[in-house]
Amino acid sequence: MSEHELYPIGDAARRSGLSVSAVRFYADTGLIPPTGLNDAGHRMYDIDAIARLELVRTLRELDTDLDEIRRLLEGGTTLHDLLSTHLEIVERQERTLRARRAVLRTLIRQGGTTAQADLMHKLVSMTDEEREQAVDDFWTDVGEGLDVPEGFVDRLRSMRPVLPAEPTAAQLEAWIELADLVGDPAFRDAVRAYLRDAYSAPEARAMATEPFQDFIHGSSTQLMAELIAAHRAGESPRSPRARQAAARFLAAAVALSDTPLTPELRDRMADGFRQVPELLRQIAEEEAAADGPGYDDTHGRYLSLVTRINGTATDEDLDSVPYAWIAEAMRAEDPLPSQGVSAS
Known part of the structure; x- marks a missing residue:
């Protein structure tokens, strides 16, 4: 040419x-x-x-x-300005189509009505401020009259959904379900009832205190991840890496009650950890036989949806946690007795 x-x-x-x-x-x-x-x-x-x-x-x-x-x-x-403008338009159209797909998939799965379709459209169209307010209203209502240690409901409130600017269809579907649930008075009552039964009793109130919650949702998660990583790497439960990780976990756990970590206590905690799968099975059976909804149907469902919306890693499948291996690592003597073990 x-x-x-x-x-x-x-x-x-x-x-x-x-x-x-x-x-x-x-x-x-x-x-x-x-x-x-x-x-x-x-x-x-x-x-x-x-x-x-x-x-x-x-x-x-x-x-x-x-x-x-x-x-x-x-x-x-300029061509750059023109293309930039059209990129914004295409991205906006993509977000709209993604939201519509989420609504349609949810309606098909639930066999929704026209009224439900209208509600779901409103849910996916909510602003960030409206989503924040919906979650705040939910926890304010759930915490009303709940006899738990101070600050416990605020900690639960902090575990909230943050829908990204470019959500996937799965994240939108999770938000539709969660927004529908937090606006449902029956779900609020069920979550309040679960939390009351789980944390209001005198023997259970300690689990709702700030130190215990910090351990459950903070240090224990990291320490447990260290143990699972050692197991997945093929380490022996009596290897230095496994024993040190187990010692740190035990030290952090006994620090909640200022109890010395004696060999006898370590063995009892190891025995208890080995029995966790059976205890979890019994709890699941008791919840299934109970009249009211259990954790999976209430607070657990809320947290599961928040995890999906936020795109964060899900909790380790309880069936895949090597409880017996970890118990064996707990039984091993502290590999560094002269230096002590930090709980941090």
């Missing part, structure tokens, strides 16, 4: 990917006039005109209107 060569309209159409009628239309509207005419009066196009026709085709495929294209070609805007 020569820089100075002129091509008939058919060639210009073929090289630009447009139809002949489209090239003729852009010429008639003055958008891309022909470079000249041949002796027979037929339109001819040079390389520059064909390149501009290619650009017009690309922009039209992006749904750019002709006025915007005309401003670009006449120097009223």
Whole structure:
């Protein structure tokens, strides 16, 4: 293709990917006039005109209107600005389609009604402030009259959903379910009842105190991750790495009650840890047999949905935690008795 060569309209159409009628239309509207005419009066196009026709085709495929294209070609805007504007439009359309998909999938799964479709549309269209307010209202209502240590409900309130600017369909679906739940008085009553039964009794109130909650949701999670990592790496439960991790876990646990970590206490804690799977099974059976909803249907459901919305790693599957291996590591003597073990 020569820089100075002129091509008939058919060639210009073929090289630009447009139809002949489209090239003729852009010429008639003055958008891309022909470079000249041949002796027979037929339109001819040079390389520059064909390149501009290619650009017009690309922009039209992006749904750019002709006025915007005309401003670009006449120097009223830059290609970068035009493409940036259209990127914003496409991304906005993508978010809208993703939200619609989430609503449709949820409605299909639930066999929803017209009223439910309207509600779900409102839920996915909520602003960040409206989502924050919905969660705050939920925990304010749940905590009303709940006899638990000071600060416990505020800690629960801090575990809240944060829908990202570019949520996936799964995150939107989780938000639809959570927003529906936190606005449901029956769900609020069920969560309040679970928390009251789990933490209000005198023997259970210690679990709702700040030190215990800090251990459960903070240091114990990290320390347990260290133990699981050692197990997955094929370490022996009596290896230095496993024994040190177990010692740190035990030290952090006994620090809650200022109890010395004696060999006898270590053995009792190891025995108790080995029995965790059976205890969890019994708890699950008791909850299934109980009249009221249990953890999985109340606070556990809330936390599970928050985890999905936030895109954070889910808690370790309880069936995959190597309880017997960890118990064996706990039984091993502290590999560094002269240096002590830090609970931090």
